[in-house]
Each structure stands twice: as C-alpha cells, then as structure tokens.
Amino acid sequence: xxxxxxxxxxxxxxxxxxxxxxxxxxxxxxxxxxxxxxxxxxxxxxxxxxxxxxxxxxxxxxxxxxxxxxxxxxxxxxxxxxxxxxxxxxxxxxxxxxxxxxxxxxxxxxxxxxxxxxxxxxxxxxxxxxxxxxxxxxxxxxxxxxxxxxxxxxxxxxxxxxxxxxxxxxxxxxxxxxxxxxxxxxxxxxxxxxxxxxxxxxxxxxxxxxxxxxxxxxxxxxxxxxxxxxxxxxxxxxxxxxxxxxxxxxxxxxxxxxxxxxxxxxxxxxxxxxxxxxxxxxxxxxxxxxxxxxxxxxxxxxxxxxxxxxxxxxxxxxxxxxxxxxxxxxxxxxxxxxxxxxxxxxxxxxxxxxxxxxxxxxxxxxxxxxxxxxxxxxxxxxxxxxxxxxxxxxxxxxxxxxxxxxxxxxxxxxxxxxxxxxxxxxxxxxxxxxxxxxxxxxxxxxxxxxxxxxxxxxxxxxxxxxxxxxxxxxxxxxxxxxxxxxxxxxxxxxxxxxxxxxxxxxxxxxxxxxxxxxxxxxxxxxxxxxxxxxxxxxxxxxxxxxxxxxxxxxxxxxxxxxxxxxxxxxxxxxxxxxxxxxxxxxxxxxxxxxxxxxxxxxxxxx
Ligand SMILES: Nc1ncnc2c1ncn2[C@@H]1O[C@H](COP(=O)(O)OP(=O)(O)OP(=O)(O)O)[C@@H](O)[C@H]1O
Numbered sequence: 001x002x003x004x005x006x007x008x009x010x011x012x013x014x015x016x017x018x019x020x021x022x023x024x025x026x027x028x029x030x031x032x033x034x035x036x037x038x039x040x041x042x043x044x045x046x047x048x049x050x051x052x053x054x055x056x057x058x059x060x061x062x063x064x065x066x067x068x069x070x071x072x073x074x075x076x077x078x079x080x081x082x083x084x085x086x087x088x089x090x091x092x093x094x095x096x097x098x099x100x101x102x103x104x105x106x107x108x109x110x111x112x113x114x115x116x117x118x119x120x121x122x123x124x125x126x127x128x129x130x131x132x133x134x135x136x137x138x139x140x141x142x143x144x145x146x147x148x149x150x151x152x153x154x155x156x157x158x159x160x161x162x163x164x165x166x167x168x169x170x171x172x173x174x175x176x177x178x179x180x181x182x183x184x185x186x187x188x189x190x191x192x193x194x195x196x197x198x199x200x201x202x203x204x205x206x207x208x209x210x211x212x213x214x215x216x217x218x219x220x221x222x223x224x225x226x227x228x229x230x231x232x233x234x235x236x237x238x239x240x241x242x243x244x245x246x247x248x249x250x251x252x253x254x255x256x257x258x259x260x261x262x263x264x265x266x267x268x269x270x271x272x273x274x275x276x277x278x279x280x281x282x283x284x285x286x287x288x289x290x291x292x293x294x295x296x297x298x299x300x301x302x303x304x305x306x307x308x309x310x311x312x313x314x315x316x317x318x319x320x321x322x323x324x325x326x327x328x329x330x331x332x333x334x335x336x337x338x339x340x341x342x343x344x345x346x347x348x349x350x351x352x353x354x355x356x357x358x359x360x361x362x363x364x365x366x367x368x369x370x371x372x373x374x375x376x377x378x379x380x381x382x383x384x385x386x387x388x389x390x391x392x393x394x395x396x397x398x399x400x401x402x403x404x405x406x407x408x409x410x411x412x413x414x415x416x417x418x419x420x421x422x423x424x425x426x427x428x429x430x431x432x433x434x435x436x437x438x439x440x441x442x443x444x445x446x447x448x449x450x451x452x453x454x455x456x457x458x459x460x461x462x463x464x465x466x467x468x469x470x471x472x473x474x475x476x477x478x479x480x481x482x483x484x485x486x487x488x489x490x491x492x493x494x495x496x497x498x499x500x501x502x503x504x505x506x507x508x509x510x511x512x513x514x515x516x517x518x519x520x521x522x523x524x525x526x527x528x529x530x531x532x533x534x535x536x537x538x539x540x541x542x543x544x545x546x547x548x549x550x551x552x553x554x555x556x557x558x559x560x561x562x563x564x565x566x567x568x569x570x571x572x573x574x575x576x577x578x579x580x581x582x583x584x585x586x587x588x589x590x591x592x593x594x595x596x597x598x599x600x601x602x603x604x605x606x
Pocket of ligand 1: 197215221297371
C-alpha cells in the first residue's frame with residue numbers, strides 16, 4: 001500500500017487547467033437495473049469465507065451495512081453518513097430522471113379521453129429501467145454468433161480497427177514535436193515540423209538528395225507532412241519544385257477547390273509559392289490522411305518478385321498471395337475483384353460528379369494520385385495542381401472534363417488488365433475485360449473512352465453504372481452499422497473509466513481535511529475493501545486472479561447501483577461486510593462529492 005503523502009492545505013499551483021474537470025466524472029449515465037427492493041438480481045460469485053473470521057469491524061468507524069453473523073456495531077463508532085433513505089432518494093430521483101416517458105403517454109388520461117378504452121391502461125406494462133449494468137452484445141445484424149460465443153475482446157472495438165486507429169494516430173503525431181527533418185525549412189509560412197512522406201518505394205533518396213521527377217507532374221513533386229501553427233493540425237504539403245509563377249490568375253481555381261468538401265476528394269486548403277527551399281516552389285496544402293496508400297501502390301506497382309499464377313483464377317476469387325514484399329500490398333498478379341472494382345468506380349464517379357458540377361476538372365486521374373485511405377475507401381488526390389501548373393485560360397473546362405472521362409476509362413482498363421500500356425489500342429484489353437468481368441464493365445469503359453460528345457458526361461456514366469451504385473451503398477451502410485456497434489462498446493468502457501477515476505481519487509488518498517486516515521475510514525473503508533474485492537482477489541492457492549470479466553462485471557453492477565449484495569473481507573481476514581452495490585455506489589458519490597466540494601477544480605501538481 002502506498003504510504004500517504006501529506007496533502008498541502010493550499011494547492012501548490014493554481015494554474016488554470018484546460019483538461020477535464022471533476023464535473024466530467026459526474027455525467028448521469030446510469031439507471032439501476034432493477035426496481036428498488038427487487039431482490040431477484042443475480043449474485044456474483046462471493047469469495048468463500050471462514051465463519052471464524054466473520055467479526056465485527058473494529059479498527060475503524062464503519063457505517064452499518066449488513067454484517068454477516070456479526071453483532072451490529074455500536075452506533076457510537078459509526079460515521080453518520082451511511083446512506084439513509086434520504087440518500088436513496090438521490091438514486092430514486094436519478095432513476096426518475098432517466099425514465100423518459102413519451103409526452104403523448106402522459107397526456108393519455110383515460111378519464112379525459114372518450115375515444116380510448118380505459119381498460120388498456122390497466123394493462124399498461126410498467127416501464128422499468130434497463131439492465132444497464134450489462135454489456136450489450138452486438139445486435140444480430142452486426143454479429144451472428146450466439147452471445148455465449150462472444151470472446152472477451154468483443155467488449156471493446158475490434159482488434160483490427162483498434163490497430164488501424166492506433167497506427168493512424170501514431171503516424172499523425174510522429175515527429176510533430178521534433179521540428180523539421182534536417183535539410184528542410186524549419187518553418188514554411190504557418191507550417192512547421194516538415195517531414196517527407198514516402199510511399200516506401202521512394203524511401204531511398206538519391207545520393208545528392210535530389211527528389212526524383214514525379215511520374216505525373218514531370219517536375220520533382222515531393223509530399224511533406226507538416227503541422228500548422230494556427231490550428232495545430234497535421235497537413236500534407238505537395239511541393240512542385242522549379243515552378244515559376246507567370247500569371248496570378250492561375251490561382252483562381254484554387255478558391256473553388258478550397259470550398260469543395262467531398263468524401264472522395266482529398267481537401268485542398270491553400271496554395272502558395274515559396275523560396276524557402278532555395279528555389280521557386282509551388283506548395284499546395286491538403287488534408288492529411290495517415291496510413292494511406294495509392295491505387296498505384298496497391299494494385300499496379302510492378303512487382304519483380306511476382307510469378308504469375310499458371311491458371312489465373314476468376315476475378316471474383318479472393319486475393320491474398322503474391323503481395324508486394326515492399327509495401328505488403330501491391331500487384332498480386334490476380335485480376336482485381338469485380339466487387340472492389342465497382343467500389344472504386346462508384347467512388348471516382350461520385351468525385352467526378354462533384355468536380356464537374358462545380359465547373360472544374362480533375363485533370364489528375366492517375367493511379368498514383370488516387371489515395372486509398374481505408375478499406376476500399378478512395379479519394380482523388382492532387383486536385384488543383386494542374387490548374388496552377390498548366391494554367392490555360394484559353395481552353396474551355398468542358399474539354400478537360402471530357403479528358404477526365406477518358407482517363408477514368410483508361411484507369412479502369414489498367415486495373416483490369418495488367419498488360420495495358422498507355423497508348424495501346426484498346427481492342428485487346430476490352431476483349432480481356434469481356435472475358436473476365438461482367439458486360440457492364442466493358443460497356444462503361446467503351447462509353448468512357450469513346451470520342452467526346454455533348455452527350456458524354458459523368459451523369460451518363462452514372463446511368464450505365466445503375467444498380468452497381470446500390471451495392472456500394474449497401475457496403476457503406478453495413479460498415480457504418482459495424483462502426484456504430486464498435487462505438488457502443490467504447491461508450492460502455494467510458495462509463496467504467498469514469499468510475500475507476502472516482503475510485504482512484506478516493507482510494508489510498510493521502511491526508512484530507514487534516515485526517516491522514518481519511519481514505520481508510522468511514523465510507524471510504526468500504527471502497528478500499530471493494531477495490532480489493534475487484535482487483536486483488538486471490539485463488540485458493542494464494543495466487544492472484546487476473547479476471548477482466550470479474551472486474552467489468554463488478555464495475556458495471558456498481559455503476560448501475562444494483563441491490564445485489566457482496567461480501568467484502570478485510571485484508572487480515574478479521575472482519576467482513578455484506579453490502580449492496582447500491583450502498584457502495586452511495587459511498588463513492590459521498591466521498592467523491594466531499595473531495596469535489598473541498599477541492600480545487602484545477603489540477604494540483606505534486
Ligand atoms: N494527402 C495525403 N495524406 C497522406 N498521405 C499522402 C497524401 N498525399 C500523398 N500521400 C502519400 O504520399 C505518398 C507519395 O505520394 P505521391 O503522389 O508523390 O506518389 P508517388 O508515387 O511518389 O508519385 P510521383 O511519382 O508523382 O511523385 C503516397 O504514397 C501517399 O501514401
């Protein structure tokens with residue numbers, strides 16, 4: 001047990017805190033499971049107890065819960081703040097508040113409504129609070145295995161999602177505190193801590209540290225991650241080296257791009273020129289999507305180690321072999337699955353529709369400029385670069401929009417046919433597509449690569465896609481359901497954290513109100529025993545029991561304030577108490593309120 005450290009009477013520092021205050025622990029999230037007095041709630045496993053050790057608590061003034069086989073302690077030794085019926089009223093009122101009745105039900109008074117049969121009110125079921133001490137298992141539409149088969153980790157978000165989110169967070173903040181990489185400007189306008197982003201294939205910079213020319217922009221066009229000193233967010237900066245501004249109107253389109261917010265387009269924030277790199281560079285600032293790859297990296301990058309399979313399986317077969325050893329992804333040598341292909345097509349068409357409707361053109365439908373930011377989740381990247389880099393006031397935007405459609409068609413061909421080369425006649429690839437994919441793919445490609453005409457637009461392309469779009473809608477909605485379910489699991493855990501925080505504030509607290517034993521006496525002693533009951537159980541062999549389900553069950557029952565009783569045994573086995581979760585919950589509330597009323601709302605550093 002940690003030795004108590006005297007608590008200073010005055011806070012040592014009175015710095016304002018911008019973190020969460022104690023009030024955040026008091027969020028009213030719970031209603032009791034059972035109505036008051038319902039004794040039917042299940043009992044948790046109670047540690048077996050030698051009756052000889054069941055004695056009255058002697059060493060500290062303890063409020064009077066039900067003692068097992070023990071004489072009732074003398075009231076003189078008890079702290080008076082043991083929950084009374086008045087205290088329980090607090091619970092009842094919370095319970096009342098939490099029961100939300102439909103207004104229309106309240107107004108349905110049979111005596112005032114001739115249209116309604118009064119007898120139905122006789123049978124109106126009494127609404128009872130929900131079993132909120134229990135974790136809610138995922139609903140059947142999310143997960144089919146029976147509840148008994150749910151592993152423990154289904155209490156939390158899935159491991160895959162947790163890993164992905166964790167990696168994204170790590171990557172986002174990696175290096176944001178350590179300044180720019182040597183050789184890069186310390187500051188670039190409002191941006192600092194510049195770091196180059198590689199797609200692992202460019203991880204080796206040339207010996208003279210020159211960036212290689214971009215496959216798309218011809219100029220070297222490195223990408224950096226940087227932190228904005230205005231909002232503290234991380235952004236992605238695309239630098240076009242050797243850019244000379246000749247016409248200021250070249251930046252006109254940037255304003256329209258900046259206003260565009262679309263789920264399939266990487267948001268452009270601003271564009272400017274700079275000499276900070278000791279040259280003339282154009283900088284375009286985009287939203288940062290950590291852990292993203294590109295369609296090029298994921299599907300098209302040549303893989304020298306790849307041995308094509310002797311008999312290529314059909315497009316709808318799973319792909320999980322021959323992945324690129326550098327990225328762990330990359331061209332697999334297998335045709336892209338049609339389901340994934342339609343997902344990409346739908347999202348690109350969606351982006352193009354938004355772009356063309358805004359009077360712009362993408363001009364950038366290259367596989368290396370389409371980011372994959374999640375599972376089959378894509379976003380057009382690099383929007384606006386060509387509008388500035390190859391500013392052309394004489395060509396109508398409709399021409400560029402027609403080019404977008406042709407580039408879209410070629411992109412689909414590249415994804416379906418690994419042998420396709422730009423400039424190659426489409427007859428062979430189309431034949432390949434016809435044999436390996438449904439006719440809709442070929443029809444769409446033929447429409448997209450056909451000659452420009454006033455009738456050729458992204459709207460017409462969307463019509464050809466027709467019902468395929470609904471598949472994408474299904475997939476998105478299923479995914480949203482799964483995420484919502486994961487969110488629900490984390491919400492349950494948030495409640496437990498709040499409770500644990502309160503217990504942490506109270507248990508083993510050093511001197512409070514000049515009483516060095518404050519946290520070991522009165523209500524607080526029960527909390528100490530409860531903490532031992534939850535976390536410090538030992539088996540019959542004396543070995544610690546680390547049972548997360550026991551912890552979660554106890555804490556959730558506590559949060560719900562059940563009437564179920566448990567037996568708390570002192571560490572020296574000399575005394576025990578039988579108390580209900582409701583009573584323990586009252587102890588926590590009382591002790592925590594005592595601390596909160598006396599305490600400084602701001603954090604005290606010791
Ligand atoms: N907005 C962004 N957020 C996060 N990562 C990005 C963003 N834009 C690009 N990237 C990452 O930067 C890597 C490099 O992008 P880039 O467009 O330079 O690809 P590239 O294959 O190197 O193309 P190029 O030949 O044109 O340089 C991409 O693989 C992608 O993972």
